[in-house]
Amino acid sequence: MTRPLSSARKPARRIRWLLAIGLIVVIAAIAEVLDHQEAGHSSLSPALPFASPSKMLRGEHRGARGEAVGAVPDGATVFDDAIPAVANLDPDLLRALRQAAKDAAEDRVSFYVNSGWRSPEYQDQLLREAVSKYGSKAEAARWVATAETSPHVSGKAVDIGHTDATAWLSEHGAAYGLCQIYRNEPWHYELRSEAIDHGCPRTYADPTQDPRMQQ
CATH class of the missing domain: 3.30.1380.10 (Muramoyl-pentapeptide Carboxypeptidase; domain 2)
Known part of the structure; x- marks a missing residue:
């Protein structure tokens, strides 16, 4: 028996949603690293300032x-x-x-x-x-x-x-x-x-x- 179309689409939609969330997280992480480097320090240690x-x-x-x-x-x-x-x-x-x-x-x-x-x-x-x-x-x-x-x-x-x-x-x-x-x-x-x-x-x-x- 053929599965209903709406039911078949749910896993695909979930995968796309998870991929979108992952992409947002990666972009945010890259932006944070670039911001830290622009501030003047490349280390990501929380005890070390990135600027004066x-x-x-x-x-x-x-x-x-x-x-x-x-x-x-x-x-x-x-x-x-x-x-x-x-x-x-x-x-x-x-x-x-x-x-x-x-x-x-x-x-x-x-x-x-x-x-x-x-x-x-x-x-x-x-x-x-x-x-x-x-x-x-x-x-x-x-x-x-x-x-x-x-x-x-x-x-x-x-x-x-x-x-x-x-x-x-x-x-x-x-x-x-x-x-x-x-x-x-x-x-x-x-x-x-x-x-x-x-x-x-x-x-x-x-x-x-x-x-x-x-x-």
Whole structure:
């Protein structure tokens, strides 16, 4: 006896439905991986940030008040003098960054600022949020320093995006005295003028290995 047509179609419909759901899951996973890579880190470990912690841990510091204490709006570059996080950087660091950015532009690479100068208030806020996020002061210290030790508070450090900019700096930064300081933070750059002649110094594994953070 021939099975009714409607009954025969049910398995086929179920298979198509399952395939559609599977395709959606795969697309979502691919999109998440690409987003993480664009944010600046290829590792998928949940304990490892994909971008500058200050970009992830913005807390309540948004809008004009946030910018006044060091928060950076999306799309800010090293040429945005109206943004305190850029304008309050150490003049020598800012000069080197802008010269490097002009040369990088010839390679169609733009330097975006994820974080620059920060007020002590903002640094303390970021540290509190990092402790909450990572679960302990010890783990948070691998990503966010105290207001007393952070070179961001003195305007002597900048977090650069995107990945094409950090890749460009990794190759050319020493010629401008711009050096990556921590291996776990490929976005964090500081000025080391001696690097122009001698190359950048060896990187620390993370900020907890930096003697400046032990003060």
